[in-house]
Amino acid sequence: MVKITGFETHDVRFPTSLSGDGTDAMNTDCDYSSAYVALLTDSDLVGYGMTFTIGRGNDIVCAAIKEVANRLVGKDTESLFADMGKAWEYLVADPQLRWIGPEKGVIHIATGAVNNALWDMYARSRQKPLWKLVVDFTPEEIVKSAAWRYISDAITKEEALAMLKEREAGKKEREAKVRELGYPAYVTSAGWLGYSDEKVARLTKEAVAGGFNHFKMKVGANQADDLRRGKLIRSIIDDPQYLPPGAKPRDPNSEELRGKNAGPTGAVLMIDSNQVWDVPQAIEYVKGLEEIKPWFIEEPTAPDDILGHAAIRKALKPYGIGVATGEHAHNRMVFKQLLQAEAIDVVQIDSCRLAGVSEVLSVLLMAAKFGVPVCPHAGGVGLCEYVIHLSLIDYIAVSGTMERNVLEFVDHLHEHFVTPCSINSRGRYNVPLNPSEGYSIEMHKSSIAEYEWPNGTYWQSRRNEKA
Numbered sequence: 165m166v167k168i169t170g171f172e173t174h175d176v177r178f179p180t181s182l183s184g185d186g187t188d189a190m191n192t193d194c195d196y197s198s199a200y201v202a203l204l205t206d207s208d209l210v211g212y213g214m215t216f217t218i219g220r221g222n223d224i225v226c227a228a229i230k231e232v233a234n235r236l237v238g239k240d241t242e243s244l245f246a247d248m249g250k251a252w253e254y255l256v257a258d259p260q261l262r263w264i265g266p267e268k269g270v271i272h273i274a275t276g277a278v279n280n281a282l283w284d285m286y287a288r289s290r291q292k293p294l295w296k297l298v299v300d301f302t303p304e305e306i307v308k309s310a311a312w313r314y315i316s317d318a319i320t321k322e323e324a325l326a327m328l329k330e331r332e333a334g335k336k337e338r339e340a341k342v343r344e345l346g347y348p349a350y351v352t353s354a355g356w357l358g359y360s361d362e363k364v365a366r367l368t369k370e371a372v373a374g375g376f377n378h379f380k381m382k383v384g385a386n387q388a389d390d391l392r393r394g395k396l397i398r399s400i401i402d403d404p405q406y407l408p409p410g411a412k413p414r415d416p417n418s419e420e421l422r423g424k425n426a427g428p429t430g431a432v433l434m435i436d437s438n439q440v441w442d443v444p445q446a447i448e449y450v451k452g453l454e455e456i457k458p459w460f461i462e463e464p465t466a467p468d469d470i471l472g473h474a475a476i477r478k479a480l481k482p483y484g485i486g487v488a489t490g491e492h493a494h495n496r497m498v499f500k501q502l503l504q505a506e507a508i509d510v511v512q513i514d515s516c517r518l519a520g521v522s523e524v525l526s527v528l529l530m531a532a533k534f535g536v537p538v539c540p541h542a543g544g545v546g547l548c549e550y551v552i553h554l555s556l557i558d559y560i561a562v563s564g565t566m567e568r569n570v571l572e573f574v575d576h577l578h579e580h581f582v583t584p585c586s587i588n589s590r591g592r593y594n595v596p597l598n599p600s601e602g603y604s605i606e607m608h609k610s611s612i613a614e615y616e617w618p619n620g621t622y623w624q625s626r627r628n629e630k631a
């Protein structure tokens with residue numbers, strides 16, 4: 165019997181605000197940060213998890229992680245693994261901590277870190293990467309692992325089970341296919357608001373040459389600037405001369421590009437305003453960007469405003485522009501309502517704003533039932549490492565399709581992870597294959613020692629320089 169005996173947390177902050185990486189209309193000064201946890205046992209087995217923040221407040225999340233992780237101390241790992249849905253309910257059910265949520269804000273993202281650490285430990289204990297652990301589950305086991313409270317008006321366990329059983333026959337074939345091809349990805353790192361036109365053009369050309377065909381640009385600070393940068397990006401992605409040697413333009417009218425406003429080479433542009441607008445303002449502003457032909461506007465308004473998103477989607481439909489959101493959708497009920505209200509064209513789950521793998525599974529199941537593609541939010545630090553697992557679960561076991569999906573990729577900070585994610589020459593994520601990498605989120609001890617706030621060597625030397 166292996167028991168959880170304790171945990172460590174680390175407040176790790178990277179000084180990304182110095183380079184303008186991650187800048188958008190709302191978040192102008194980000195220090196990408198990890199509220200990191202290691203669950204320890206009385207054996208060699210360890211479970212790593214984290215949630216993402218953008219700097220100040222990361223210590224508050226670490227304090228909340230301690231409260232949530234403490235609930236697991238003394239528990240037998242195998243009895244937790246035997247019913248991960250029940251383990252998830254137990255994590256969110258502390259009768260006192262519940263008051264500082266429920267299921268939202270700091271306490272929920274802290275729960276995400278802890279639930280992810282438990283899933284990481286489970287996968288490591290079975291010597292499988294996390295995605296493989298889950299896709300090898302029976303449909304019954306997947307259903308049992310999800311978070312079910314409050315969503316039966318959108319999907320029942322019986323419906324989920326029937327859907328998963330239907331997809332079972334093709335699992336082997338899909339797994340083989342994605343191992344060979346990789347999972348489709350898109351780049352955001354070319355279009356941060358803080359970058360000059362020259363830098364945007366250079367990074368866009370590099371991304372096209374790297375095999376990418378979906379690109380995202382940040383918008384919302386100034387419409388004229390957005391239009392200029394959007395035209396600049398389109399002039400590169402729509403020009404066949406920049407395609408990698410031997411690559412052919414894709415048919416913009418093909419099934420996989422249908423409705424995506426693709427240009428003549430099959431390239432797709434998405435725009436993201438990170439919640440800056442009121443609803444009428446969002447509609448007017450985005451109409452003015454029709455010329456750059458975006459597939460969707462991401463986070464046009466407040467993330468909790470379900471009916472607002474629905475209104476924006478309805479108003480932009482005649483312009484061929486869709487709506488996406490989810491990186492700040494704080495629990496499965498928000499996604500449930502976004503789907504029920506037909507407010508979104510794309511579900512952008514976040515691996516650690518939702519409270520870990522169990523709650524993500526519920527959203528994957530709902531999205532599949534409603535027929536809306538899941539294109540996870542990533543970037544920051546650690547998010548790309550996490551989400552490839554979730555998209556693989558979605559493709560192989562849940563939705564059964566990846567042709568219209570794209571997974572966000574941002575090329576920052578991967579070097580801090582023991583098993584970093586990687587992209588192949590087709591601009592797709594490689595499938596994580598190391599049997600002991602779990603959920604791929606273990607950080608190098610040297611990175612923690614350097615960037616731990618406030619006393620890591622990096623932060624100490626910054627203080628010394630200032631003094």
Ligand SMILES: [Mg+2]
Pocket residue numbers: 436438462463491541
């Ligand atoms: Mg975004």
